[in-house]
Amino acid sequence: MNVSDAIRNRRSIRKYIDYKIPDEDIYKILEAGMMAPSAKNTRPWEFVVLKSDNAKNKAAQIHPFAKHLKEASIGILVCANIENELVRQMGYYPQDCGAAIQNMLLESLELGYGSCWCGLYPLEERVKDFKKEFSLETIPVALVVIGKAEDKPSARGYFEESKVKYL
Numbered sequence: 480m481n482v483s484d485a486i487r488n489r490r491s492i493r494k495y496i497d498y499k500i501p502d503e504d505i506y507k508i509l510e511a512g513m514m515a516p517s518a519k520n521t522r523p524w525e526f527v528v529l530k531s532d533n534a535k536n537k538a539a540q541i542h543p544f545a546k547h548l549k550e551a552s553i554g555i556l557v558c559a560n561i562e563n564e565l566v567r568q569m570g571y572y573p574q575d576c577g578a579a580i581q582n583m584l585l586e587s588l589e590l591g592y593g594s595c596w597c598g599l600y601p602l603e604e605r606v607k608d609f610k611k612e613f614s615l616e617t618i619p620v621a622l623v624v625i626g627k628a629e630d631k632p633s634a635r636g637y638f639e640e641s642k643v644k645y646l
């Protein structure tokens with residue numbers, strides 16, 4: 480699949496079949512995240528891979544809109560480490576993590592998996608709950624759910640001329 484096709488075919492998947500993603504594919508998905516652009520190349524992201532049923536169920540319990548994680552193969556918490564003063568000063572870490580997340584969604588598709596971006600930051604309560612449950616020192620930005628898709632929603636086109644200005 481080329482990048483253009485991946486971008487146009489990606490959909491959020493919320494139904495998964497029972498399947499265990501092999502570790503080498505998890506590595507590739509994480510690597511794709513870490514290949515994303517980041518402000519001044521600070522790469523402020525950190526990742527917590529939720530593989531066990533226990534970890535997945537805990538996250539699905541806390542997150543009101545990520546119940547599908549229970550049936551998925553893994554969840555990946557994409558977190559921002561803001562210990563670095565430059566990262567804090569610039570304040571670009573949500574975008575940096577967003578770029579990493581999108582890379583992970585596209586890499587998942589390339590590897591034959593479905594995925595779903597489930598938001599955390601900047602919702603204070605949700606961030607607090609995830610920090611507490613998973614003993615995080617970092618800021619959890621999103622929970623990325625990944626697995627073998629059961630449903631295959633069709634691609635949709637979204638080009639909206641009204642959202643573009645040409646100067």
Ligand SMILES: Cc1cc2nc3c(=O)[nH]c(=O)nc-3n(C[C@H](O)[C@H](O)[C@H](O)COP(=O)(O)O)c2cc1C
Nearest residue numbers: 489490491492493543544545595596597598599632
């Ligand atoms: C910041 C962000 C937060 C999101 N949070 C959730 C979520 O909590 N649960 C969920 O099922 N989908 C979530 N989504 C997925 C969106 O609902 C989905 O991308 C949107 O409806 C468009 O559908 P598509 O991804 O299939 O194109 C989120 C997406 C983004 C970018």
